[in-house]
Amino acid sequence: MTLTCTNVTLRQKALRNDRISLYLDYYPAIRNPYTMKMSRREFLGIYLYAKPRNEQQRMFNQEMLNKAEAIRCIRVQSLINEEFGFLDKNKQKVDFLAYFRAKARERYEKWDCVCNHFEKFCGGKCTFGDITVELCEKFRDYLLKCKQIHHPNSYISRNSAAGYYSTFRALLKIAYKEKMLRENLNDFLEKIEWKEVKKEYLTLDEVKQLATTPCRIPVLKQASLFSCMTGLRISDILKLQWSDFEMGPDQGYYIRICTEKTETEATLPISHEALELCGEWGKGLVFKGLTRAMTHHPLKQWIAEAGIKKKITFHCFRHSYAVIQISLGTDIYTVSKMLTHKNVTTTQIYADLVNSKKRETANKISLK
Numbered sequence: 001m002t003l004t005c006t007n008v009t010l011r012q013k014a015l016r017n018d019r020i021s022l023y024l025d026y027y028p029a030i031r032n033p034y035t036m037k038m039s040r041r042e043f044l045g046i047y048l049y050a051k052p053r054n055e056q057q058r059m060f061n062q063e064m065l066n067k068a069e070a071i072r073c074i075r076v077q078s079l080i081n082e083e084f085g086f087l088d089k090n091k092q093k094v095d096f097l098a099y100f101r102a103k104a105r106e107r108y109e110k111w112d113c114v115c116n117h118f119e120k121f122c123g124g125k126c127t128f129g130d131i132t133v134e135l136c137e138k139f140r141d142y143l144l145k146c147k148q149i150h151h152p153n154s155y156i157s158r159n160s161a162a163g164y165y166s167t168f169r170a171l172l173k174i175a176y177k178e179k180m181l182r183e184n185l186n187d188f189l190e191k192i193e194w195k196e197v198k199k200e201y202l203t204l205d206e207v208k209q210l211a212t213t214p215c216r217i218p219v220l221k222q223a224s225l226f227s228c229m230t231g232l233r234i235s236d237i238l239k240l241q242w243s244d245f246e247m248g249p250d251q252g253y254y255i256r257i258c259t260e261k262t263e264t265e266a267t268l269p270i271s272h273e274a275l276e277l278c279g280e281w282g283k284g285l286v287f288k289g290l291t292r293a294m295t296h297h298p299l300k301q302w303i304a305e306a307g308i309k310k311k312i313t314f315h316c317f318r319h320s321y322a323v324i325q326i327s328l329g330t331d332i333y334t335v336s337k338m339l340t341h342k343n344v345t346t347t348q349i350y351a352d353l354v355n356s357k358k359r360e361t362a363n364k365i366s367l368k
Contacts, residue, residue, distance in 0.1 A: 006030055008024055008025070009025045009027070010025075011025045019047045019048065019050060020050050022047070023041050023043040024044065026041070047064070048060075078090065092129030093129065095126075096126045096130065097122070099175070099180065100118060111171075114171075117164060118139060120149075128175075131172075133189065136168075136189055137189065140165055140190070143161040143164050158192070158194075162193065166191065166192075200313075201316055201323045202316065202320040203323075206308055206320075209306055209307065209308065210302075213307075215298075219294075220294045222278070223237050223277075223287045226287075229277070230270055231338055231339050232268075234315065237287060237290070238287070240257070242285075242286055243283075245275075253270055254267050254270065255268045266340045318339070319350070322347065
């Protein structure tokens, strides 16, 4: 196999105001890792005097040329390292925590939580050179034994640890794809197994019971019932915009969103009753004033006032939607699409819950 190394040449471009701009010319062109576009030029932000008038200006020009040449040499070294599969030593010095925070800002709340745990685990300092299989395994052990960030008297559950470690491994995969890591460390890491837990959900009668119960925070009630009728996660409901709604050819309304957790593009039909829960049509956010804090104590209080004794979280409304739909005869494939699951096997658990409920009902009839 023939390997072709890109040539990097230092060039000059004349500007107005008696200045010259220095840039690097790549041939063949290289791909910018941030824009993902092919490019031949990299302007260095270094300028020369086009017509130096004295010795001081001539010395300045020579110093700037020396710096530009040093940058050119670093770029050549980086390209050679990438081409022959060697890990660029400059990347080993890059701040991994800063990279983690940047990726977390692009995603949802759990990424911030995992980032906070990792920052605590590594003492606030970590470069890409520090990321090894051994360090990742130690972070796995840390998650299995650590306490919650905001509730230091409580340990995180095993399933939370499994979810956090899954998120961390997703970050490693992204870093590998972006060539920040030399190898995919996930090939050598053991995931944290999930512990089977009972999925709580509301029956249709309980949802109706909740709908007739006053809530001290109206927007919380609206968003909760909307989740029961659409299956949307709290992360998607919080960022739902009026511009996400549109009228379909069947004269019904649809929501077009990119789910925050799975980054899945979806077009979801909604009922007129669900649309009414959104309130008066407007601009910007649909559920204005809704916060995650409302989904904790205020939600529990409202659930209790409705006379429901189950341990219901906001995410349970999503479970409720799935179970109610399947129990009413909606096929599992359609429910899977409405929940934006990537695999129908993920939805199968709700069908199992419905079958279990049918068994309980069957056992209630006895001739004895």
